[in-house]
Each structure stands twice: as structure tokens, then as C-alpha cells.
Amino acid sequence: MLGLILSNKESQEVEYLLKRELEELLLDLSDSRIDGIVKRAMEERYQMIFQLYRRFTTQSEYLKYVRQRQFSGK
Template identity: 75%
Template sequence: MFGLMLNAKETQEMEYLLKRELEELLLDLTDSRIEGIVKRAMEERYQIIFRMYKRFVKPQEYMKYVRHNRSSRQVQPDCKTK
């Protein structure tokens, strides 16, 4: 486990970086020239970055990036109870 404290400006920058990386990976995952093990590695990376992105944004924002396919499980919005 690793902790990180960010101010508001740094948080916005992290959101932006993660979002751009997700979009780049989505584009690459649709490229038919990329095959097999490379796509699996990209999918694993996508899932890691997606989980990080979820920590910075509201469910409405990250739901745009949920991938539904046979090999990935569906992601449910986090339920926060008090």
C-alpha cells in the first residue's frame, strides 16, 4: 500500500493524465494490427489505470470507461455508506 497526498491542482492533473492514458489505450485496443499477448498486456494495464482513475472521479465520470467483454468483470459503482 502506498499513500499519496495531492492538492486540488495536482488532483486535477492526475485525473487528466489518467483519462488521457485510458483514451489512448482504448484506441490501441481497437487496433486490429495488435494481437495476442500484447493486447492482453494492454488490457491489464487498462484495468490498473482504470482502478486508479476511479479513485479520483465520480461514478458518472468513470462509467464512460468501463469495458464490458467476456474476459473482464463488470465494475459496479462504489457504495459509500456512513
């Protein structure tokens, strides 16, 4: 386990970057032109970034990014 000390401004910047990345991944995951293998890797990345985002925000903020259904691989 690693620790990280951030100022309030730095914390807000990390939160913003994670939020933007989550939004971009959600957009890409909804694109039907992307292959299933790539989507699976994107889903794994989404879950990792989402876990980080949860540490920087309140429950009401991160609930907006909870995936309703997992990628089925079909």
C-alpha cells in the same frame, strides 16, 4: 498500502493524465493490427489504470471507461 497527499490542482492533473492514458489504450485495443499477446498486456494495464482513475473521479465519470467486454485472446 501507500498514501499520497495532493492539492486540488495536482489531483486534477493526475485525473487528466489517467483519462488520456485510458483513451489511448481504448484506441489501441480496438486496433486489429495489434497481436493478441500485446493486447492482453494492454488490457492488464488498462485495468490497473482504470482502478487508479476510479479513485480520482465520480461514478458518472469513470463509468464512461468501463470495458463492456474483456479481451478474449483470439
